[in-house]
Amino acid sequence: MKISRRRFIGLTGTMVGGALLGKPAKSGAEYKPKTPPDPFGCLVDLTVCVGCRKCEQACNQVNHLPSPRVSFEDPRVFEQRRRPDVGAFTVINRYYGGKRDERNQLHPTFVKVQCMHCQDPGCVSACIVGAMTKKDNGATHYNASKCIGCRYCMVACPFQIPAYEYHDPLFPRVRKCTFCYERISKEGGKPGCAAICPVESITFGKRRQILELARHKIKNDPGRYVDKIYGEHEVGGTSWLYISGDSFEKLGFLDLPTRPIPYLSETIQHGLFNYLWAPLTLFGILGAVVAVINRQQNRSSSESVQEGHQPDQDTQDTAGLQEKPDSSKREEKL
Amino acid sequence: MSADAKPAPVEAKFWTPGVMVLSAFMMVGFFFVVARYIGGLGAVTNLDNSYPWGLWIGVDVATGVALAAGGFTTAALAHLFGRHNYEAITRPALLTAMLGYTIVALGLAIDVGRTWAMWHPIIYWQTNSVLFEVAVCVMIYLQVLYIEFIPIVVERFRGKVDLPGRLWVFEKPIEWLLKLVDRVLGKVMWIFIILGVVLSCMHQSSLGSLMLIAPTKLHPLWYTPILPLLFLVSAIGVGYPMVVFETTIATSSLKLENEMELLTPLTRITIFVLGIYMCLKVGDIIARGAYVYLFDGTTQSNAFLVEMIGGVIIPWIMLLIKRVRSSRPVLFVACALIIFGVIINRVNVFVVGYQPPFAQSSYFPAIGEMAVTAALIAGVMFLYRLFITIFPVLSARRQEVSS
Numbered sequence: 001m002k003i004s005r006r007r008f009i010g011l012t013g014t015m016v017g018g019a020l021l022g023k024p025a026k027s028g029a030e031y032k033p034k035t036p037p038d039p040f041g042c043l044v045d046l047t048v049c050v051g052c053r054k055c056e057q058a059c060n061q062v063n064h065l066p067s068p069r070v071s072f073e074d075p076r077v078f079e080q081r082r083r084p085d086v087g088a089f090t091v092i093n094r095y096y097g098g099k100r101d102e103r104n105q106l107h108p109t110f111v112k113v114q115c116m117h118c119q120d121p122g123c124v125s126a127c128i129v130g131a132m133t134k135k136d137n138g139a140t141h142y143n144a145s146k147c148i149g150c151r152y153c154m155v156a157c158p159f160q161i162p163a164y165e166y167h168d169p170l171f172p173r174v175r176k177c178t179f180c181y182e183r184i185s186k187e188g189g190k191p192g193c194a195a196i197c198p199v200e201s202i203t204f205g206k207r208r209q210i211l212e213l214a215r216h217k218i219k220n221d222p223g224r225y226v227d228k229i230y231g232e233h234e235v236g237g238t239s240w241l242y243i244s245g246d247s248f249e250k251l252g253f254l255d256l257p258t259r260p261i262p263y264l265s266e267t268i269q270h271g272l273f274n275y276l277w278a279p280l281t282l283f284g285i286l287g288a289v290v291a292v293i294n295r296q297q298n299r300s301s302s303e304s305v306q307e308g309h310q311p312d313q314d315t316q317d318t319a320g321l322q323e324k325p326d327s328s329k330r331e332e333k334l
Numbered sequence: 335m336s337a338d339a340k341p342a343p344v345e346a347k348f349w350t351p352g353v354m355v356l357s358a359f360m361m362v363g364f365f366f367v368v369a370r371y372i373g374g375l376g377a378v379t380n381l382d383n384s385y386p387w388g389l390w391i392g393v394d395v396a397t398g399v400a401l402a403a404g405g406f407t408t409a410a411l412a413h414l415f416g417r418h419n420y421e422a423i424t425r426p427a428l429l430t431a432m433l434g435y436t437i438v439a440l441g442l443a444i445d446v447g448r449t450w451a452m453w454h455p456i457i458y459w460q461t462n463s464v465l466f467e468v469a470v471c472v473m474i475y476l477q478v479l480y481i482e483f484i485p486i487v488v489e490r491f492r493g494k495v496d497l498p499g500r501l502w503v504f505e506k507p508i509e510w511l512l513k514l515v516d517r518v519l520g521k522v523m524w525i526f527i528i529l530g531v532v533l534s535c536m537h538q539s540s541l542g543s544l545m546l547i548a549p550t551k552l553h554p555l556w557y558t559p560i561l562p563l564l565f566l567v568s569a570i571g572v573g574y575p576m577v578v579f580e581t582t583i584a585t586s587s588l589k590l591e592n593e594m595e596l597l598t599p600l601t602r603i604t605i606f607v608l609g610i611y612m613c614l615k616v617g618d619i620i621a622r623g624a625y626v627y628l629f630d631g632t633t634q635s636n637a638f639l640v641e642m643i644g645g646v647i648i649p650w651i652m653l654l655i656k657r658v659r660s661s662r663p664v665l666f667v668a669c670a671l672i673i674f675g676v677i678i679n680r681v682n683v684f685v686v687g688y689q690p691p692f693a694q695s696s697y698f699p700a701i702g703e704m705a706v707t708a709a710l711i712a713g714v715m716f717l718y719r720l721f722i723t724i725f726p727v728l729s730a731r732r733q734e735v736s737s
């Protein structure tokens with residue numbers, strides 16, 4: 001018993017070791033972000049937005065969403081901070097970041113919230129069937145016909161954006177900003193919100209160019225802006241970028257790491273399962289173990305007196321015995 | 335139990351009060367499942383856009399998979415590592431695993447929004463997704479478990495095929511078929527057993543990788559790169575306590591002989607595995623500096639302390655004591671604590687430790703969710719009871735009245 005226990009422990013060690021060998025060895029392996037080469041983006045200048053909610057209205061129309069409970073003209077919606085939902089892919093929230101106007105009144109800052117269309121999105125990496133994909137034009141696109149409704153994309157999104165149709169019993173969809181994928185796929189097309197904004201708070205263009213624009217704006221008017229472009233580096237960069245006069249923490253923006261969300265899970269996943277090397281190795285090791293142990297046991301059982309541990313033979317014997325009475329029974333029936 | 339006792343169907347009345355209670359639970363749960371398919375997930379759950387995963391994923395799926403680990407750990411011990419004296423416990427463990435995984439699949443089907451599309455991962459491959467890997471492994475492993483169970487079915491019917499009336503003409507072909515299946519499976523079974531172990535290691539660990547996609551949401555007490563390793567080791571660790579737990583319940587409720595001669599040595603392996611797990615957990619908390627969150631009094635830190643102290647450290651110390659290991663009721667308590675620890679751990683990782691940044695209120699399961707979870711657990715127990723009555727699963731003999 002002593003020897004065999006030690007052997008067992010040794011084997012467990014090999015097993016676990018084999019399964020995890022890849023982790024430390026490969027964790028340094030190059031992680032390839034799935035960033036599209038030249039995507040579109042939107043720059044939101046929070047110092048310009050007046051909170052008219054025209055973008056919300058345009059989004060509602062473009063995406064054929066249900067009419068809202070509180071009308072788009074009603075400023076009372078600002079009494080609550082809202083989140084994007086199945087009926088509204090974008091919302092404007094009001095914050096008081098501390099800035100005061102000429103009459104020493106607290107100056108509101110309006111913040112537009114929608115899917116950030118991350119460059120290397122958590123939702124896309126997570127989706128079990130690839131219903132979430134990152135398009136070359138920058139849109140993080142949802143395909144309901146593939147979706148199984150596991151809601152792992154919602155777990156994965158660091159901005160807590162995807163909403164779910166919890167009250168649909170059979171065909172619920174994940175709902176979120178589409179970046180107006182169809183519209184921007186056409187030459188000169190803009191997202192509904194960017195097209196309508198009356199004060200040009202939202203600038204649509206190639207991400208490269210609007211990033212340039214943002215830098216330019218901050219440099220030209222350092223008193224107006226804090227020196228940060230939100231979305232430039234957050235979770236590996238996002239297609240939607242923000243510049244602001246108040247510090248971003250005061251406006252409900254999350255302080256996020258610069259590493260893409262899928263970094264760790266994909267590194268481990270591929271470290272272990274590329275070419276299925278770890279499972280195959282484990283299979284091989286276990287196969288070898290079985291062979292060795294079987295040989296040892298056969299040898300020892302033929303050397304010493306049998307201890308009655310041959311279950312296979314046992315069952316065959318009894319089965320053989322049982323067949324006979326059975327065939328006689330059949331004859332009776334005949 | 336005598337070593338040469340062969341597994342046999344249990345001869346006891348099936349419709350005991352206990353079984354009827356189980357049926358009642360299942361009926362209540364069924365009512366809520368119907369409601370879910372009429373009113374949607376929102377009608378019976380407290381899930382929302384902040385908390386997309388709740389009790390069903392945390393308990394029915396994640397915990398269900400972990401607690402079914404007895405299947406592959408005992409199979410590895412008895413069939414792969416040649417400890418044939420443990421043969422007697424492999425069948426009940428296999429049965430638990432098979433039923434457990436079946437119910438996990440059922441629970442998942444209820445939780446997934448588009449149940450009818452559940453097969454999609456078979457054709458739409460997304461190999462970056464940890465969930466995809468888990469789903470594929472579980473799907474294949476379930477088939478492996480069914481295959482591993484076939485010999486038990488064959489054993490039940492071989493030589494006993496007795497069809498009524500004119501159907502007797504089929505008796506011979508069926509007999510022949512059973513014999514063939516038995517012969518073929520007997521030769522290749524080792525492949526399936528190894529496959530089962532490999533698949534188990536894969537998805538038990540990947541279940542831990544699942545939450546690595548949420549670095550900013552999962553509480554730092556649990557978010558660690560070694561989460562997959564922790565899940566794997568704790569699954570292996572809980573395998574044998576689970577066997578002790580269910581064997582004790584089965585043997586005492588059916589008045590069978592207890593199998594302490596087998597269970598006691600089994601738990602010595604658990605001391606080792608659970609010890610590794612404890613070291614990994616403690617080392618991880620220290621290495622990442624996450625211990626600063628240990629005593630801040632939040633729900634999360636308390637949940638972590640309960641998980642570690644009540645579910646790992648106390649039972650581990652208990653198992654170290656020889657008297658505990660050889661006392662049936664105390665050993666049962668120790669094993670129940672280990673199981674409790676794993677349940678709490680899975681719930682912590684998937685539910686309690688999950689902190690969405692914009693949540694309006696925190697999640698607590700609705701009555702409907704609890705009822706369905708209770709029904710699924712009752713379902714496993716009901717089927718277990720049914721299967722041991724029909725098939726030769728348990729080896730323990732009925733106690734002599736005198737003893």
Ligand code: SF4
Nearest residue numbers: 115116118123140157
């Ligand atoms: S913000 Fe969320 S939903 Fe949008 S692309 Fe990023 S991860 Fe996906």
Ligand code: SF4
Nearest residue numbers: 127147148150151153
């Ligand atoms: S809910 Fe749909 S889109 Fe989201 S991860 Fe699951 S399958 Fe993919």
